Amino acid sequence: MKPFLKTLLFLCIAGALALPWLSPPVYFVSLLFIVFMYVVMAESWVLIGGFAGYLSFGHGAFLGIGAYTTALLMNHFHLSPLWVLVSALPAGAVAACIAAVIGYPALRLRGPYFALITLCFAFVMELVVKNLDFLGGPEGLWLKAMGIDVGLARGIFFEVMFVLMVVTVLTVRHIEFSRFGVGLKAIKEDEEVAQTLCVHTPRVKLSAFVLSAFFPGIAGGLYAYYLSYIHPETVFNIDISILIVLMALFGGGGTFMGPIVGAISLSLINELLSAFLKAEYARVIYGLLFVVLILYLPDGVMSFFRKGKSADT
Amino acid sequence: MTGILVLQSLISGLMIGAIYGLLGVGFSLVWGAMKVINIAHAAFAVLGAYLAYALLKMFGLDPVLGFFVILPFLFFGGMVLYRYLIFPVMRARDIVVSSMVLTFGCAIIIENLISLIGSPDPRVFTTRYTGKALFLGPFAFQLPQTVGALMALGGMAVLYIFLKKTHTGKALRASWQQPEAARLYGINLKRISMIAFGLAVASAGLGGIAMGFVYSFDPHTHNLWLIYIFLVVILGGVGNVLGTALAGLLIGLLNGLSLAFFPYQWVNVITFGVLILILLVRPSGLFASEV
DSSP states (O other): OOHHHHHHHHHHHHHHHHGGGGOOOHHHHHHHHHHHHHHHHHHHHIIIIIISOOOOSOTHHHHHHHHHHHHHHHHHHTOOGGGHHHHHHHHHHHHHHHHHHHHHHHTTSOHHHHHHHHHHHHHHHHHHHHHOGGGTGGGOEEOOOOSSOHHHHHHHHHHHHHHHHHHHHHHHHHHHTSHHHHHHHHHHHOHHHHHHTTOOHHHHHHHHHHHHHHHHHHHHHHHHHHHSEEOHHHHSOHHHHHHHHHHHHHHOTTSSHHHHHHHHHHHHHHHHHHHHSOHHHHHHHHHHHHHHHHHHOTTOTHHHHTTTSOTTO | OHHHHHHHHHHHHHHHHHHHHHHHHHHHHHHHHHOOOOTTHHHHHHHHHHHHHHHHHHHOOOHHHHHHHHHHHHHHHHHHHIIIIIHHHTTSSOHHHHHHHHHHHHHHHHHHHHHHHSOSSOBOOOOTTTTOEEEETTEEEEHHHHHHHHHHHHHHHHHHHHHHHSHHHHHHHHHHHOHHHHHHTTOOHHHHHHHHHHHHHHHHHHHHHHHHHHSOBOGGGHHHHHHHHHHHHHHHOTTOHHHHHHHHHHHHHHHHHHHHHSOGGGHHHHHHHHHHHHHHHSTTOSSOOOO
C-alpha cells in the first residue's frame, strides 16, 4: 500500500473514532451507523457470494435472527441495556448455527438454485417470525430503553459498530489472501476441478457460509438495540437481502474492497436522494444509477480502478 | 361437503397456477435463451395490469381486449429495451450477475414511474362480470378468475406453438442450445434474442392482466410475484416451457390445498417449505431440463 493511502486510512479511522465525541448532529452519527452496518453485511456476504460465487439472497435473514436473539436475551434475562455489547455475540453465534443448519443442504445446490433457496429462506423466516407469538408476532418486540442521553447512546453504538466493521473487513481481507480464500475462489472458477485439487469443497463452502452469517448476526444484535423496537418487516425485510447483494456487486464482488465502496456509496446516495427529492423521483434516479453503472462498467465500480492491471483476476 | 370444498380449492388453485405458469414461461425464455435473469419481469407484469386498468377506466375497454391494444407497445418496448440495455451488457464477464443488477434498476424505475403517474393504492379490475360466477354442478367458477386463467392458458399455448412450430421459434431454441453452431447456420442471434425478449415482456403483460383478475395489485406487488415466478421456473427447470407450465399448475394446486386446510397466514410458509424440500431432493427442478 502506498504511504499516502496509508496515512489517509489512519486519518479516516482516527476521524471516525473521534467523531461522536465532537458533538455532531445526531443525524450524522445515525446515518454513519447504518452505513457501517451495511458495510459489515456486504463485506461478510462477499465471503460466500463474492469469493465462492454462491449468490446468497437471504443474508438479510441473519440480521433479523441476530436482532431477535438479542431482543429475546435482553427481555428474558432482564439484562441492563449496556449488556447489549455482550449479548450481541451470542446473537452472532445463533445466526451462525442457523446458517450451518440451512447451509448444509442448501450448499449442495448450485448457481441460481442456491440463490433461490436462500431467498425463500429469508421469506419464510419473516413469515414464521410474524406468526410465532413468543417472538412478538406481527406486533414486534420492544426493548428496554437505555437510561442515558440519546446522543451518548448513539455515540456508543457508533463506536461498537465501527469496531465490528473494522474487524469484519480485516477478517475478510485476511481470508482473501489465505489458503481458505484461494479454495473459495477455486470453487467459483470450477467446483469439480477444485475438488480434484484436494479442496474439501463442502466443508470450505459451509465454513464460509457460517462465517458470513456470524457478522451480520452481531450487527443485527446491535441494530435491534439501536432501534429499540423490532418488527419482522423491518429486520427481516427482503429488500435488505437484495440490497446487500447489490452493494457487493455494485462495487465488484470478487474482492474485499468492492463491498466497502458499494455499501458506502449506495447507502449515502440513497440517503442524499431521499433527503432532497420526492420519494418516487429519488427511487427513479436510484434505479437509473444501476442501469447506467452496469451499462458503462458491467463488472462493477472497482473494475474501473483495476483497468490498468491484468484483466483476468 | 369437505370433499367439494377441497375440489373447489383445487380448481381455484389450478387457475392461479396457470397464471404463475405463464409468467414463469416468459421469464424462463429469457433466462434460457440469453442467460439473463430479468428481475424486472414481474414489474412488466404490473405495468401491463396498470395499462389495462387505465384503458378500462378511461375508455371502458375490457382488459381482455385491452391486452391486444397494449400488446404491440409491450413487444416493441421489450425489443428496444433489449437492443439498448441488455445487449450492451452481454460483454460483461458474468452476464447473470450484471443483468440482475441492471434489471433490478429497471424494476425500481418502472415501479416508481407507475406510482408517480398512477397512484400507489391497490387496484382491481371491475368489469361487467366481476362478482359473477358460473355454476357447474356443485362447483362455482368465478368469472374473473376463469377469464384470467383462460388468458394465461391461451398465452402459454401461443408461446408453445411459437417455439415448437414456427421457423423463428426453432431458431430461438437452436440458439439457446448451441449459440455457436446456431450462428454458423446463419441465425442472427441478436435479432432472435430481441424477438424473444419482446415476447417475454408481452407475455409478462398478459400474465399481469390475468393476475389483475384474481388479485388486487399495486406498484409494489411485483416483489411477491417475482418470488413466485422464481419458484415456478426453478421447479420446472430453466428453459423448459412445458415443465414451467406444469410447475405453475403444481404450485397453484399446493397453494389451493394448503388454503383449504390451514389458516391463511401460513399458506406461503407451507408453499415455500414444501418447495425447499423438493429442491433439496431434486436439485435441478422436478422436470429434467429439455429445450
